[in-house]
Amino acid sequence: MDKEYIIRPLSPSDFSKGFLDLLSKLTTVGSVSEPEFTRRFGEIFDIEKKNSSPPPYFIAVIEDKGRIIASGTLLIENKFIHGCGCVGHIEDVVVDETMRGHHLGQRIIQFLTGYARDAHCYKVILDCSEHNVGFYEKCGFSRKAVQMAQYFD
Amino acid sequence: MDKEYIIRPLSPSDFSKGFLDLLSKLTTVGSVSEPEFTRRFGEIFDIEKKNSSPPPYFIAVIEDKGRIIASGTLLIENKFIHGCGCVGHIEDVVVDETMRGHHLGQRIIQFLTGYARDAHCYKVILDCSEHNVGFYEKCGFSRKAVQMAQYFD
Secondary structure, eight states: OOOOOEEEEEEEEGGGGGGHHHTTTSSOOOOOOHHHHHOOOOOOOHHHHHHHHOOSSSEEEEETTEEEEEEEEEEEOOOSHHHOOEEEEEEEEEOOOOGSSSSSSHHHHHHHHHHHTTEEEEEEEEEOOOOGHHHHHHHHHHHEEEEEEEEEE | OOOOEEEEEEOOGGGTHHHHHHTTTSSSOOOOOOOHHHHHHHHHHHHHHHHSOOOOOEEEEEEHHHHHHHEEEEEEOOHHHHHHEEEEEEEEEOGGGGGSSOOHHHHHHHHHHHHHTTTEEEEEEEEOOOOGGHHHTTOOOEEEEEEEEEOOO
């Protein structure tokens, strides 16, 4: 049976546990110093403290042997539509490649989806490559629309 | 030549100028009273006041003859990736159907994209139907990924 991996919120001490190394498996991270990490952590979670219901961000991580091995972010958007409803945006889901096969990605998605439901979101959305559509369908998602992007120099 | 339409931020008095009627052309709005509108406005823009750079939401509207005829929202997400970069999410773009042909949608998109660039976002993203891909390509966007969604009861 699989080891029980605990999902917990990101903590400032995760800088030294390879959180950014893990994100660099997903995309460009660049050079982010510990003070820069701490400042951004404050910018994200000060928002959480200063606002009541629901907090706008939840960054879920799984730690194993002192290293962060999986992560995913939920951003909660307050809307006027759907009776002043909320939408959960799942972002930056990544699992350490040496830990594939333990269903950690699925656990992160289930956790964030449950968190969004508990926060009274009427839906949760995410963007993925065509290659990952099957994985997200297994997690209860359906193909909905086209993601468009514009990059700045 | 087209009349010059001014883009401005959403204001609490836009409740009585048909802002929710306009959104109901896009999707379900439901019954939202003026106190509910005002409370949600506060939840969204208190975030803006309490945080420094960049503010997380900008809701752009165009008013004509005392009515809101076009709107679009930019939500700015703080990330750790891309050197603690920011991403702009464009949401809930809608133009009154009687005002089609005045390029108001394009103006809203250009405004929000420029706002995201000025706020140092490294990209701006949005989800749209297959039918609207051509419109967003004309606005400088490219097809990027698949949007997946999970709805709660």
